[in-house]
Amino acid sequence: MHYQFLPNAAPSDADIVILPIAYEESVCAKEGTKEAPASILQASEQLEYYEEDGAWSPMQYLQVSVCEEIEQYAQIAPFVATLPLKNKLLISLGGEHSITPEITASLLKKRSTILFLDAHADLRESYQGSQTSHATPAHHLLAQGHKLLMVGVRSLFESEAKRVQEDGMIEFYADRELRKESERERLLETLASLEGDVYLSIDMDVFDPALVPGVGTPQPGGIDWHFAVDILEVLIFNAKIELKGVDIVELVPEASNVSQIVAAKLMQKIISFWGKAKGYETKEKKGSQMGVVYE
Ligand SMILES: [Mn+2]
Secondary structure (H helix, E strand, O other): OOOOOOOOOOOOOOOEEEEEEOOOOOOOOOOOHHHHHHHHHHHHOOOOOOEOOOOEOHHHOOOEEEOOOEOOHHHHHHHHHHOOOOOOEEEEEOOOOOHHHHHHHHHOOOOOEEEEEOOEOOOOOOEOOEOOOOOOHHHHHHHOOOEEEEEEEOEOOHHHHHHHHHOOOEEEEEOOHHHOHHHHHHHHHHHHHOOEEEEEEEEHHHEOOOOOOOEOOOOOOOEOHHHHHHHHHHHHOOOOEEEEEEEEEOEOOOOOOHHHHHHHHHHHHHHHHHHHHOOHHHOOOOOHHHHOOOO
């Protein structure tokens, strides 16, 4: 598999490491998230190399490597542990949201802030008999000692609502509140003032289902495209943080292809902003795109 149909660099040479994780077990509603990693990468072929917000072509400077796809839950943490990730950005493509705590268990060496974009709180300790259900990742992230910044939530179980109120390790931005400009500004100010290691987890159901219908458990409401880009920009250009990794999860490919394109372009924005923030634009042009012959 390839990102934007670019040649794969060796993982040791790559600046961007993309890990497809086709894990699907605890399906609630619509099946198909195991097809999402391949479909997002395929959709990335439709993107221009030029990224208009960064006003540059990031892949002229950055090398990308797409790993072999993982399907088994038990493979995730050991495989992440083998990746050479110093000075690189790991982007994992799910698969179910339950992959996130497996990734962070390997990736995060100290207490970190998890920016958790999701329509659901995902705070159940178990769901339908499974402790690794996609309804549980936020609980496991807290159990690993991380702080959670939850954004866009609009569907919770009663005990989850109580925990959001009472758990001092959760900072909560409810979806409906985020319709207010003052609340959006409060979130962006928080992101601009974060320090230390940060991990970003994007559940595609955080978006308005009118924009991203291709998710397993859609909820009305949700954030729009431009606010999502604002969130990424403010977070990634914050020089006081180290972005340790990103995941994009819970997509279910659909016929219009719009949901897949949104996920692919989110990934492109993340790569572009990260590269800019790290100053790659001032370095030698030895990115993956330089190996492409134009017709
Ligand atoms: Mn989720």
